[in-house]
Amino acid sequence: GTHLDLKDRKHLAAESVGAAVALNSIGDCAAFDNAPTLAFPSISTADFQFDLEKASEIIVETVLEYANKLRNFRLVLVDLTHKSKILSLVKAKAAQKNINSNKFFTFVGDITRLFSEGGLHCNVIANAANWRLKPGGGGVNEAIFTAAGPMLEAATKEQAKSLTPGRALVVPLPSTSPLFSREGVTHVIHVLGPNMNGQRPNCLNNNYDEGCKVLKEAYSSLFEGFLSIIF
Ligand code: AR6
Incomplete structure (x- = not known):
């Protein structure tokens, strides 16, 4: 027959994501x-x-500082769609700077399903958190807290009650979390970036001198946190 059951559909979806992945990461080696x-x-x-x-500039600049520090690890910037402007900007800038594409690349997919849907092994994922370290609020924060289950909120609370802009918090994920068992994610690193949205707390009112400084700190704290896990 011509009908696909759910399994087939999932398989096809995974394949098309896989194809995109192959294009994404040309130059990767096993x-x-x-x-x-x-x-x-x-x-x-x-x-x-x-x-x-400005954000793309800071991402590439900070990745460059860390990419040469160590031999065997990968940093992957993720966004949901192929139309992502930030992915295009970062890709172009990373190519200009000749960053090793085995160590740093961009990837299209849901950060909570990188292995199950994209075939990408990531043992650590970062979250664009809020200062209260609370679930919800939409965006990637809501997606990660939902996918990880209530144990992420509990594990986060054990580490800290709030986060300052520019800082990162490493949280080990309990092995009972679906993110751990399904995706192989062992740690979530919460990061609080600078806020330019007047409807959210601590708005910097377009002060990009301060904003760029804080975003740079945020990525440095994130990469330091990652290194503290793997070494
Ligand atoms: N997988 C991968 N990337 C994603 C996903 C996902 N599931 N969801 C969103 N993105 P945002 P912020 C991308 O708004 O600007 C929250 O409410 C998205 O396309 O999540 O730092 C928090 O509680 C974009 O490129 O984070 C904070 O209050 C990137 O993730 C506030 O939003 C970040 O978008 C933080 O705002």
Whole structure:
């Protein structure tokens, strides 16, 4: 017959994501497939309304500083669609700077389903958090807390009650969390970026001198947190 059951559909979906992945990561070699990997969303550029051009500059600059520090690990910037402006900007800038594409690449997919739907092994994922470290609020924060289950909120509370802009918090994920068992994610790193949205707390009112400084700190704290896990 011509009808596909759910399993077939899932399989096809995974295949099409897989094809996109192959295009995404031309130049990858097998040796890096199981390297410790941090997947991270673009901090502050959606709900927090941070300028995309400035953010892309900071991402590439900070990745460059860390990419040469260590041999065997990967940093992956993730966004939901192929139309993502931040992914295009970062890709172009990373190519200009000749960053090793085995160590740093962009990837299209849901950060909570990178292995199950995208075939990408990531043992650590970053979250664009809020200062209360609470679930909800939409965006990647809501997606990660929902996918991880209530144990993420509990594990987060054990570490801290709030977060300052520019800081990151490493949270080990209980093995009972679906993110752990299904996706192989062992840690979530919450990151609080600078906020340019007047409807959200601590708005910087377009002060990009301060904003860029804080975003740079946020990525540095994130990458330091990742290194503290893998070494
Ligand atoms: N997978 C991958 N990337 C995603 C996903 C996902 N499931 N969902 C969103 N993105 P945002 P912010 C991308 O708004 O600007 C929350 O309410 C998205 O396309 O999540 O730092 C928190 O509670 C964008 O590129 O984070 C805070 O209050 C990136 O993730 C506030 O929003 C970040 O978008 C933080 O705002």
